[in-house]
Amino acid sequence: MSYQALYRVFRSQSFEEVVGQKHVTTTLKNAIQKNKISHAYLFNGPRGTGKTSIAKIFAKAINCTESDTGEPCNHCPTCVSITNGTNSDVIEIDAASNNGVDEIRNIRDKVKYAPGESKYKVYIIDEVHMLTTGAFNALLKTLEEPPAHAIFILATTEPHKIPATIISRCQRFDFKAIALPDIKDHLAFVCNKEGIEYEDAALEFIATSAEGGMRDALSILDQAIAFGEAKLTLNHVLNVTGSVGRDDLMSLMDKVIVHDVKGAFEQYHQLLADGKEVTRLVNDLIYFLRDVIVEFATDQKGDAAIYSLALPTIYEMIDKINDTLVAMRFSVNSNVHFEVLIVKLSELVKQSEAGAPQQSVQSNAGAPGIDTSHIEARINALESRINQGATQASAPQKTKKEPKKNKNAFSMRQIETVLDNANREDLNFLKSNWGELLAHVESQGQRSLVSLLKHSEPVAASSTHVLIKFGEEIHCDMVNNDDAKREQIEAIVYTIIKKQVKMVGVPDSQWLQVRHTYIENRKQPKQEEKPVEVDIVSEAANLFGEDAINIID
Structure with a gap:
């Protein structure tokens, strides 16, 4: 192939060439110089921020035969072979397509063999979060106690999907989105290297559109250069990205x-x-x-x-x-x-x-341009109610207190039914699938249910009941009192967790108090009522008379 994409041509080949990520490159260089190399690293961060590039630079630096400064020389046979991808001791694996147990077992079987042409064997596993649970379990023991010649570098954009047992065995480096000025400067460097004239506004727009990813920025630049003629202009970039200019x-x-x-x-x-x-x-x-x-x-x-x-x-x-x-x-x-x-x-x-001319001098404390007439009306209504209450309090006649209505949007008896049989296993299972439930509701286009469940969270569960905490009390009231709505949600829950459960709601604002009351009630020992012994003979005599009774022992 005669032409290579810009992001491949200008891929960093040393720590000094890496744009941004100074906290990562400095730490790795110092570790190499002091010979404090760990057996496992986890690189996580947004796409196109240099995770795989730094992993390859690190593999060259620790295997370089001519440099001991922490930087690869990029001239020795080892560095050249790693750069070209022909070194058999640096193995790059795409976990998105090799995510099964068999692939990881293959690594586990081969890792014990000594490297053939380098000092260290380096396994770079990209998109490691795509591995299955079985594959993670197969990797676990090898990652914990690998041979002295083996180093694992795991790269991912979604570290929350990696088991904690894996993360705890790695040195974790969090890659950051690259700053806009750094991207712009690097794009200018590329254009100068390629002999391309450019407008500053074009490079600035590309840097903004890339959203912190250098690879995305170079890809957009590549497209814009191919679209335009001799000079790279903002109009070329707008046409390539489908964006709208500031003037429009x-x-x-x-x-x-x-x-x-x-x-x-x-x-x-x-x-x-x-x-x-x-x-x-x-x-x-x-x-x-x-x-x-x-x-x-x-x-x-x-x-x-x-x-x-x-x-x-x-x-x-x-x-x-x-x-x-x-x-x-x-x-x-x-x-x-x-x-x-x-x-x-x-x-x-x-x-x-x-609303602007309606503002009075008295509203100087508020923000300019805001109509405060509705606030003033509410204040006046509140003052009249306070005055009316003061008048009624000063009156000599006594008024009957109306019984307070129960405004709770939940039933304490139903909540106690759930909590009596709740267990941690069912709750954890439901929590782990709650996000999938919300995604399922959104995919079905059920907007009313989306707004209802958006700020909800399961707080207790058993094999037959589920207690859901709602951010709004009105949503809790709908679930507890609207049978059709509740049955609709219960049907969706069944499709996700394959269990037929009855849903009970509790408001977020009252959940802690309800939980505390339940725990206090459980602490108090229940007084067992002794059964009253009934004298059958006396009862029969009272009913039928003593002459009609014949007692047989």
């Missing part, structure tokens, strides 16, 4: 602010005709408003209409855009959601304009 976003928001909804619709449909993606457009709009807020804070406001708005209005705009982004995930037609968003934003600007 500014023009769209100007139309919204002046309530030109028709013009905003026309510009939006023109962007769609140019191949822009709706979801990407919404994200770009959020970043655009974020930049506007920063410009407000740093006093760099321009002359556009967006700068005439108050900051609280821009905050509300971001909230509405975020809500639209969430709704799009469960919608078939995303275009309609964005069109409705344009109308909502225009109406929000109208409300802020109408």
Whole structure:
């Protein structure tokens, strides 16, 4: 193959060339210099941040025959063979496609053999979280006590999926997302090396779009170079990524602010005709408003209409855009959601304009641009109720106290039924599958159940009952009193855990008190009632008379 992708050509070959991750490279270099090399390492962090690259550099550094500074020389036969991938002692395994027990057993059988051409055998297992439970168990003993010549480097983007028994046997390094200036500087270095002219705005946009991943940044740069001509421009990058430029976003928001909804619709449909993606457009709009807020804070406001708005209005705009982004995930037609968003934003600007003159001098403590009339109305109503209560308290006549209504949205007897038979095994099983249950509800498009179960958590479980803690008391009341809703949730629970259980709800705000009351009641010994001995002869005499009784011993 005559051409290689940029992220392969400019892959770091020494610790000094690694962009970012200074805390990792410095630690590994010092460990090599002091000959304090561990037998197992865990590299975890976002994609494209250098986990596999540093693993290969580390393998070269510990096996290099000409350098003892902690850096590989990249000239000796060992370094060259590892760089080319021909060294038989550095084994790179993709756990996504080799995740079974047999593959790990094969490693366990071969690891005991001494290296053939290097000092250490290095096993680099990428995406290690994809291994099965059996494979992890097979790796466990080898990872705990490997031969002196073997070193394991595990790389993953999802460390929470790795068993704690594996993590505890490794030195863990947390890779961070690469800073935007570092990515931009490295992209400029690549362009200069390749002899490509570029605009600073293009590199800055690529660095922002990469979201901390150097590999993603180099891939976007590669596409933009292929798309453009002699010079790399911002327009080339926008076309490649499907993003919308700042000028277009500014023009769209100007139309919204002046309530030109028709013009905003026309510009939006023109962007769609140019191949822009709706979801990407919404994200770009959020970043655009974020930049506007920063410009407000740093006093760099321009002359556009967006700068005439108050900051609280821009905050509300971001909230509405975020809500639209969430709704799009469960919608078939995303275009309609964005069109409705344009109308909502225009109406929000109208409300802020109408609410501005209503502010009085007394509301200086509040944020500018916020209509506080509804707060003042609530304060006035509260004062009238306080005055009315004071009048009734001073009256001589006595009023009858009405019995308090039970406002609890739960039944203590039902909760005690669950807690009496609860066990840790059923609770842990349900907790481990609760996320799968929520994902199943979302995939079915059942929005009412999603909002109902979003802030819920199982706190007790038995083979027949489940106690669920709800963040909102109204959700708890719905589960306990709405038989149809409760049976619907119980049916979904059955499809996930394969157990027919009855669901009982408890509010989050009262769960600790309920639990404490239950424990205190359990501590108090129950007084056993002695059965009353009944004299059968006396009872019969009272009923039928003594003459009618014949006692036989």
